[in-house]
Amino acid sequence: MTKVLSKPHLLSMKQLTNEQIFHLFDIADQMKRNEYRSTMHPFFAANVFLEPSTRTKSSFQVAERKLGLDVINLDGGDSSVTKGESLYDTLKTLEAIGVELAVVRQSEVGLLNECQQLNLSLINAGDGSGEHPTQSLLDLYTIYEQFNRFEGLHVAIAGDLKHSRVARSNAHALQQLGAKISFVTKPEWQDDRLTSNYITMDEAVDCCDVLMLLRIQYERHDGKQQADSKYLQNYGLTKERERRMHPHAIILHPAPVNRGVEIDSELVESPKSKIFKQMTNGVTIRMAIIQTLLKGEI
Incomplete structure (x- = not known):
C-alpha cells in the first residue's frame, strides 16, 4: 500500500515529473517578472543546517523572507542533535510549535525519508552524497533560460562524481528531460550508480553544450587529502580548453569554487x-518550490 503523505515534500528529483519541473520554471518566471503575490504570511519556516553551507542556506533565507515567511534558523550548535536528539525528534519539535516547512541539510543519505509522516513539508537541502534537488532545479532552470530546451543538449558533468549529490540529482533529471549526459572524472571517482558514459575533459569541451564542473569533496574522502597539483591540467577547465568550447556553450558550477583546481580562476x-x-536563480527557484509546497501543488 502506498503511504499517503500528510504534507508534500521535495526530497529527490526522482519524485518530480517533467510537467512538475516546467511548472516550477513557470512560477519562477512569474516571480522574476514580479507577477506573483505572496500568500505565505504568517507561515513559519525552519532552516536546519547540520552541515556547513553558504549559498544554499543564504539562498533559502532570502527566498523565505521575500515570500513573507517567518524564519527560524538552526545549525549544528543550536540544535539538540548535538545532545543526542534524533533528527526526527528535532523536526517533530518544530512541527509541534507550529513550523509548516523545514529545509534540512545533514550528512546521512536518505534520512529524511524516515520523517515523511510529519505534518510539515520537508525540503532536502543536501543529504551527504545522496541528492540535492533544489540545486538541481536551479541548474536546470539556468540551462533552460539559456537554451529553452533540454532535448538534444549534450551536458558533461565533470569532477568528484563518487561523492557528489549534485551529480546524482542532475544526471537523473537531465536524462529524464531528454539531454545526453557524459561524465569526466578520475578513475577512482567513477560511480556505478551513474551511467558508464565516461569521456576525457578534452573530449568534453569539444562536444558539450553545457559543462557542469564539480568541487572535489575532500571532506567525504577517507583520510586527509590535499589538492592534486595536476588536477586542473588533467581533469579541469583550463583557459586553453575553454577556447575550444562551442561559442554557445556555457559553464556551470554549484560552488563553492576551488579556483585553480577544477577551473582556472x-x-x-x-x-x-x-x-x-546560478546563484541568482537559486533564490527564484527556491521561492517557487516553497510556494508550491505550501500550496500543496507538488
Missing part, C-alpha cells in the same frame, strides 16, 4: 560562465 567570471547566474 580567470574563467569563473568569463562570458561563458553562468556560475553567479
